[in-house]
Amino acid sequence: MSDPNSLPTRQQSLAPIKDLSALRRMLQDLPPGNEHAAGAAAAREEILTKPPGSLGRLEEIVAWLARWQGRYPPVMDDPQVCVFAGNHGVAETGVSAYPPVVTEQMVQNFERGGAAINQLSAELGAKVTVVPLELARPVNNFLHAPAMTEGEFLEAFQSGMHAVRPGASVLCPGEMGIGNTTAASAICFALLGGNPADWCGRGSGISTGTVERKIEVVSEAVRLHGNAISDGLDALRILGGREIAAMAGSIVAARLLAIPVMLDGFICSAAALALHCSGPGSLAHCMVGHSSMEPGHRRLLAHLGLRPLLDLDLRLGEGTGGVLATLLGRAALRCHLGMATFTEAGVHSGIER
Ligand SMILES: O=C(O)c1ccc[n+]([C@@H]2O[C@H](COP(=O)([O-])O)[C@@H](O)[C@H]2O)c1
Numbered sequence: 001m002s003d004p005n006s007l008p009t010r011q012q013s014l015a016p017i018k019d020l021s022a023l024r025r026m027l028q029d030l031p032p033g034n035e036h037a038a039g040a041a042a043a044r045e046e047i048l049t050k051p052p053g054s055l056g057r058l059e060e061i062v063a064w065l066a067r068w069q070g071r072y073p074p075v076m077d078d079p080q081v082c083v084f085a086g087n088h089g090v091a092e093t094g095v096s097a098y099p100p101v102v103t104e105q106m107v108q109n110f111e112r113g114g115a116a117i118n119q120l121s122a123e124l125g126a127k128v129t130v131v132p133l134e135l136a137r138p139v140n141n142f143l144h145a146p147a148m149t150e151g152e153f154l155e156a157f158q159s160g161m162h163a164v165r166p167g168a169s170v171l172c173p174g175e176m177g178i179g180n181t182t183a184a185s186a187i188c189f190a191l192l193g194g195n196p197a198d199w200c201g202r203g204s205g206i207s208t209g210t211v212e213r214k215i216e217v218v219s220e221a222v223r224l225h226g227n228a229i230s231d232g233l234d235a236l237r238i239l240g241g242r243e244i245a246a247m248a249g250s251i252v253a254a255r256l257l258a259i260p261v262m263l264d265g266f267i268c269s270a271a272a273l274a275l276h277c278s279g280p281g282s283l284a285h286c287m288v289g290h291s292s293m294e295p296g297h298r299r300l301l302a303h304l305g306l307r308p309l310l311d312l313d314l315r316l317g318e319g320t321g322g323v324l325a326t327l328l329g330r331a332a333l334r335c336h337l338g339m340a341t342f343t344e345a346g347v348h349s350g351i352e353r
């Protein structure tokens with residue numbers, strides 16, 4: 001069993017990040033998981049009253065919790081949901097089915113407890129932290145200028161870091177931002193290439209004609225900025241938004257604080273992709289909650305080599321898919337902690353062991 005006192009401290013994670021180079025260095029030097037704790041979880045799975053491995057990915061979830069919390073047994077008593085909200089200049093090009101004012105209106109809905117994420121979080125017993133990021137000042141339309149300056153980007157990224165509560169058992173990052181599937185598509189096209197149409201879907205429910213416009217916008221964005229993008233953080237700053245940068249910051253802070261992360265849908269995974277492209281290994285503490293209906297999501301997850309836990313045709317965002325998968329995590333941990341061993345139950349442990 002590892003010593004919880006050896007976990008990273010709050011101070012380490014909250015040290016201000018001076019510039020993009022410092023952040024790039026930080027992504028090369030993230031703490032490893034605790035293999036001892038993961039091994040202890042795997043060892044107990046072997047002696048529980050079931051054929052070895054028969055709880056499938058539930059067993060994987062328990063080992064993941066132990067590895068990245070750095071403790072055995074792992075806990076699930078205090079999950080945190082963070083919903084980051086931001087507005088996008090590119091929304092003025094008519095790429096969403098809704099006006100940007102809906103971002104702010106939904107923030108109020110989150111704060112009053114009226115959104116889907118509030119209900120699912122209540123089911124999980126998780127607190128919802130709502131983080132609106134300068135909604136009255138959308139990031140630049142990336143068809144005219146980089147979405148954010150370096151200063152704006154680092155501020156948003158660090159807002160995401162500071163939102164993470166030390167001691168949370170799992171982090172579920174989520175987002176709200178009218179126009180942000182276009183930003184996520186542009187990030188994916190810039191970093192992974194292929195055809196711009198591969199990365200563009202119906203987002204909040206746009207028509208086929210609007211999808212065509214979205215494809216042109218994404219294609220033009222990468223034509224304009226492609227030369228200025230040399231890694232994931234560049235793509236996040238130039239094509240992303242404050243809520244996408246903040247999600248990335250929350251994922252990094254969670255790693256520093258020994259908190260496993262359950263990723264959500266397409267936009268959340270685009271934030272994760274940017275980290276992966278700037279720091280291979282920086283997503284080792286993440287599982288993917290679900291595969292979104294947004295067609296680029298599956299393609300993106302295949303590139304990351306991450307297999308989603310659920311496939312429920314969700315396309316909402318807010319962290320909903322991550323929270324649903326974390327509910328499965330709670331069920332997995334209950335089995336792990338509550339089941340009898342073969343010896344305790346007096347059950348024959350098999351003739352082919
Ligand atoms: O998480 C997803 O995979 C997802 C897929 C489609 C839409 N969304 C949500 O819809 C909003 C963006 O849609 P749009 O059409 O305005 O780009 C934003 O608030 C997201 O949370 C989220």
Ligand SMILES: Cc1cc2nc[nH]c2cc1C
Nearest residue numbers: 098102176204316317318
């Ligand atoms: C109403 C609404 C709720 C959302 N939640 C996340 N994205 C959203 C987009 C819309 C339009």
